[in-house]
Amino acid sequence: MNFQYYLPVNLIFGRGQISQVGIQTAKYGRKALIVTGRNSTKKSGLLDKTAALLKAAGVEAVIFDEVAQNPLTDTAYRGAAIAAENGCDVVVGLGGGSMMDAAKAIAFLSENSGDISDYIFGRNVSDRALPIVLVPTTCGTGSEGNGFAVLTNPETHDKKSLRCSAIVAKASIIDPELMTTMPKSVLASVGFDALCHNMEAYLSLIGQPMTDMMALEGIRLSGSYLKRVYDDSADLEAWESITWASTLGGMTINTAGVTAPHGLEHPASGLRDIVHGRGLAALTPVIIEESIKGAPEKFAVISRLLGGRDENDCALKVRELLAALDLTTTLGAQGIREEDVDWMAENCLKVSAAGIANHPVQFGLEDLKRIYRKAL
Structure with a gap:
C-alpha cells in the first residue's frame, strides 16, 4: 500500500463562520479583489456583508462581478487586469463554483504572463499566484478544497482545468448557512455535481486509501x-451534511481526479454553455450502465450507499435520486444536437484524456459517440 496525499488547504467549516472572512483575508493582504457573480451575492446581502467584514479587519475591497456560469478565460484576463490596476494583493472568491474557479484563475494570472491555455494544457508551468480566500455559496464544485480552476476558452470551446498547487486557497470559509438562499433547481444541480465528484473519485484508477x-x-x-x-x-443538519459532502468531493478529486462523467460533460457545456450539473444528470446513468463490468464491486458499494442492493441497480438508484430532485433530463433537452456528437467526442479525448484514462472501462472514440447519442 504505497501512496502520497498532499493538500495544504485551511478549511474553516461551520454555521456562522462567514464572520472569519476579514480576519483570514487580513493575514494575506491589505487590498482584496472580491470575485463574484452579477446577482446572487448582491441580492442576499452577502457581498455587502463581506466588504464590511473586510473593512473592519483593515482590508480594502475592489469588486469584480462579471463572472457567469462556465467561466471564460477572457473573464479571468479582465479580472487580473483590474486586480493589477488597483494594486490588489489578495483575491477573495465569493459565490458558487464558477466564481471560485474564476477567482483562482485571476489570482494565477496576476502573477503569471502569457496564454493561460498554455498552463492549462501543460505547455507552461508555474507555482505562483496571489493568495486566495474562498467563500462558497453553493454545495457542488468543492472548489474550496482543491487546486483546480475549470475554464472555457470561448474561441476553441475547450473546457478544461487549470491545475496548480498555488491556487489552493489559503483559507476556505465554508458556512452551510450561506447555502440556504439557493433556488431548489440550483441545489439539485450542484448537489448532484458533488455526488458525481465523490463517485468518480472512488471509481478512479488513480484513487488511493x-x-x-x-x-x-x-x-x-x-x-x-x-x-x-x-x-x-x-x-440545517441536512445543509451541513451536503455542504461537507461537496467539500469532500472537491478534496478527493484533487488527488484521484474525475472519470468519464465529467470527461464527457465538459465538451457539452464548453460547446453549448449548458448547466454543468444538468449535463452530468443526462450522462451519468448512461455511463454507469456502460461501466459496471469494469468495477462491479465498487458500483455495488455505491448502489448500497444510495439505497440499492448491488451493482445491477446502481444506475436505477441514480435515476431515482435524479427524479426525486426534478433533475431527470437528456442532453437533447439541454440544447445538445446530433450534429454536435462528433465534435464533442473528439474534444473529449483532447480536454479530458486524463479523466477518460482514469475510468474503470476504457472508452474509445466510437464508444464516446455511442454514449453521447444514448444520452440525447
Whole structure:
C-alpha cells in the first residue's frame, strides 16, 4: 500500500463562520479583489456583508462581478487586469463554483504572463499566484478544497482545468448557512455535481486509501441528505451534511481526479454553455450502465450507499435520486444536437484524456459517440 496525499488547504467549516472572512483575508493582504457573480451575492446581502467584514479587519475591497456560469478565460484576463490596476494583493472568491474557479484563475494570472491555455494544457508551468480566500455559496464544485480552476476558452470551446498547487486557497470559509438562499433547481444541480465528484473519485484508477475514505463518506452524505434538504430547506443538519459532502468531493478529486462523467460533460457545456450539473444528470446513468463490468464491486458499494442492493441497480438508484430532485433530463433537452456528437467526442479525448484514462472501462472514440447519442 504505497501512496502520497498532499493538500495544504485551511478549511474553516461551520454555521456562522462567514464572520472569519476579514480576519483570514487580513493575514494575506491589505487590498482584496472580491470575485463574484452579477446577482446572487448582491441580492442576499452577502457581498455587502463581506466588504464590511473586510473593512473592519483593515482590508480594502475592489469588486469584480462579471463572472457567469462556465467561466471564460477572457473573464479571468479582465479580472487580473483590474486586480493589477488597483494594486490588489489578495483575491477573495465569493459565490458558487464558477466564481471560485474564476477567482483562482485571476489570482494565477496576476502573477503569471502569457496564454493561460498554455498552463492549462501543460505547455507552461508555474507555482505562483496571489493568495486566495474562498467563500462558497453553493454545495457542488468543492472548489474550496482543491487546486483546480475549470475554464472555457470561448474561441476553441475547450473546457478544461487549470491545475496548480498555488491556487489552493489559503483559507476556505465554508458556512452551510450561506447555502440556504439557493433556488431548489440550483441545489439539485450542484448537489448532484458533488455526488458525481465523490463517485468518480472512488471509481478512479488513480484513487488511493485517503481518497476512497473521503469519497465514500461524500457518497453516503449525499445519498442520505440531498433529497432531505431538497424537500426541506429549513433542515440545517441536512445543509451541513451536503455542504461537507461537496467539500469532500472537491478534496478527493484533487488527488484521484474525475472519470468519464465529467470527461464527457465538459465538451457539452464548453460547446453549448449548458448547466454543468444538468449535463452530468443526462450522462451519468448512461455511463454507469456502460461501466459496471469494469468495477462491479465498487458500483455495488455505491448502489448500497444510495439505497440499492448491488451493482445491477446502481444506475436505477441514480435515476431515482435524479427524479426525486426534478433533475431527470437528456442532453437533447439541454440544447445538445446530433450534429454536435462528433465534435464533442473528439474534444473529449483532447480536454479530458486524463479523466477518460482514469475510468474503470476504457472508452474509445466510437464508444464516446455511442454514449453521447444514448444520452440525447
